[in-house]
Amino acid sequence: MVELGADRPLVVGHSYGGSVALAWAVQRPRNIAGLVTLAAASHPWQGDLPLFYRVTSSALGRAVAVPAIAALVPANTVNGMVEGVFAPQSEPEGYAAHFGPLMSASRKTLAANAQQRATLKDELAAMAPGYPALSLPVEVLHGDADTTVGLDIHSRPLSREVPGARLTVLPGVGHMPHHADPEAVVAVIGRAAARAGLR
Incomplete structure (x- = not known):
């Protein structure tokens, strides 16, 4: 980010990358304008490591x-x-x-x-308590047919815990929403950019 000269970028993260993007927002809130998560892992889940x-x-x-x-x-x-x-x-x-x-x-x-x-599970457990303190625009997008990262375990709780977060659920879409419905992903990114004052 520093090398690119992007002081406060809009950050988009998919799956594990969504966890990294959330960490960015929680740990460096002054260095991010807005956040979009796509089928992102955000919370610890039940069960042991496979x-x-x-x-x-x-x-x-x-x-x-x-x-x-x-x-x-x-x-x-x-x-x-x-x-x-x-x-x-x-x-x-x-x-x-x-x-x-x-x-x-x-x-x-x-x-x-x-x-x-x-x-990852322990890292998410440590990070999740920081979600209610986020004040940046957050858009959360997830398919309801995702069997890799569960909507009800991750994005639904995330959208409830982050003030002002907006959840978009894509019916019948799995873990790759940017391929399944790229127009919806572009629209969500555009909305986040507008909310962040970048457009």
Whole structure:
């Protein structure tokens, strides 16, 4: 932000990026003009960390399991996971070729993702009490068919806890609203910019 010369930008974050954007707003409220979250993880959830992440985030897992997974995971398994993230919508034609999802199965990426996933719940639990103090314009957008980040666990509570936050729910939309309904996402960003006095 500093290098770009953006003193108070409008920040948009999707999924885990939405958690990062929320952290920006909570920790640096003077350096953000407005916030838009898209299917963002914002609150701790019930249940333990899945076994996969418990293994891959451990020291032994990083040394043994992560290299084995990176070497042996079939491409169709990774592509199937990408399709699952888009569900119930279809993955856009050519998305996998453009995105290169096998990069997500590299040792470095697997280890980093596991570490992020292992610490996220506690980080959100520590951050959530700061939401009521936010005074910037906040727009919250979430699909009601999202099975990756649940609407009722995350965006509904967030919109209640942040003063003046506005929640937009997209019926039948999964975890990738910017692909499923880009016009709605653009409209929400435009509304946040207007509320922040940027337009």
